[in-house]
Amino acid sequence: MNPHSDRSWAGGAGTLAAPSASPGALPGLPSTGVPAGSFRGRGFGERLGATEREDAWWAQPLAQAIGLGLLGLYATWAAFQGNHYEFGNYLSPFYSPLFKPSWWPISPAILILWAPLGFRATCYYYRKAYYRAFFGDPAACAVGEIKSKGYCGELKFPFVLQNLHRYFMYLALVILVILWYDVIRSFAFAQPNGGFRIGIGGGTLALLFNTTLLSLYTFSCHSLRHLVGGKLDCFSCVAAGGPRLKAWSAVSVLNGHHMGFAWWSLFSVCFADLYVRLCSMGVIHDGVIYLSSLFDTAGGTGL
Ligand code: FES
Numbered sequence: 001m002n003p004h005s006d007r008s009w010a011g012g013a014g015t016l017a018a019p020s021a022s023p024g025a026l027p028g029l030p031s032t033g034v035p036a037g038s039f040r041g042r043g044f045g046e047r048l049g050a051t052e053r054e055d056a057w058w059a060q061p062l063a064q065a066i067g068l069g070l071l072g073l074y075a076t077w078a079a080f081q082g083n084h085y086e087f088g089n090y091l092s093p094f095y096s097p098l099f100k101p102s103w104w105p106i107s108p109a110i111l112i113l114w115a116p117l118g119f120r121a122t123c124y125y126y127r128k129a130y131y132r133a134f135f136g137d138p139a140a141c142a143v144g145e146i147k148s149k150g151y152c153g154e155l156k157f158p159f160v161l162q163n164l165h166r167y168f169m170y171l172a173l174v175i176l177v178i179l180w181y182d183v184i185r186s187f188a189f190a191q192p193n194g195g196f197r198i199g200i201g202g203g204t205l206a207l208l209f210n211t212t213l214l215s216l217y218t219f220s221c222h223s224l225r226h227l228v229g230g231k232l233d234c235f236s237c238v239a240a241g242g243p244r245l246k247a248w249s250a251v252s253v254l255n256g257h258h259m260g261f262a263w264w265s266l267f268s269v270c271f272a273d274l275y276v277r278l279c280s281m282g283v284i285h286d287g288v289i290y291l292s293s294l295f296d297t298a299g300g301t302g303l
């Protein structure tokens with residue numbers, strides 16, 4: 001049976017001729033048997049938004065556009081603002097790791113934010129979200145899309161840069177270690193006598209909550225899933241196949257919730273920055289519950 005026999009082709013003005021249905025007879029084609037970019041789906045060539053769908057297909061891209069737009073605006077403002085990113089033992093995640101070289105004239109966040117931003121911008125889920133929400137390309141399945149000239153998937157500049165995702169993932173893993181250090185540090189509160197007391201403040205919870213969600217987002221990454229085992233055809237044929245199968249299975253479970261982790265971690269990272277910022281500005285008071293005098297240090301250096 002021809003594996004492509006169930007495909008239907010765009011019926012609008014942009015209809016493209018279906019390629020020969022014999023992939024084995026067409027050397028040089030990908031395994032789909034379809035030249036890259038030749039099949040654009042049902043919505044291609046139709047008026048923007050034209051569809052036979054009767055459900056509220058526009059609701060999701062609209063919500064995504066509002067959510068990404070608002071959170072993106074806040075994150076951009078917070079990153080360029082360059083003030084009120086520290087309060088005692090709290091450091092805003094937008095500014096971690098904190099580098100403040102004397103020769104750098106603007107916000108220190110700009111020196112490091114390109115890495116987590118690149119990780120999110122090239123994320124497989126976010127690509128789907130912002131291609132739909134902002135590019136309308138397509139706005140949804142089986143809906144007429146913006147007729148972008150020359151778009152051919154992610155094969156050419158600038159979209160070919162999306163393939164850098166796995167390298168941004170390596171950087172994200174390093175940054176995650178630093179963010180966990182920030183969480184540990186947020187439990188140690190400096191005392192007037194020079195010592196430290198272990199406690200839990202509102203900022204501790206905000207940073208802990210945020211870093212947990214960022215960890216879930218990172219460890220549910222499609223590229224990580226591929227790296228730990230998804231690229232293997234046979235686990236018993238490779239070294240450490242058993243542990244890799246377990247790692248792949250665990251990442252696969254998380255991967256099923258990647259979209260949720262993407263959104264919740266985006267909210268939480270903005271919230272953690274906002275909390276530290278409002279404490280630093282004196283707008284809110286950070287309450288602390290001290291755990292025990294057993295952990296206290298007197299005159300020590302602390303964390
Ligand atoms: S696919 Fe979303 S973070 Fe890797």
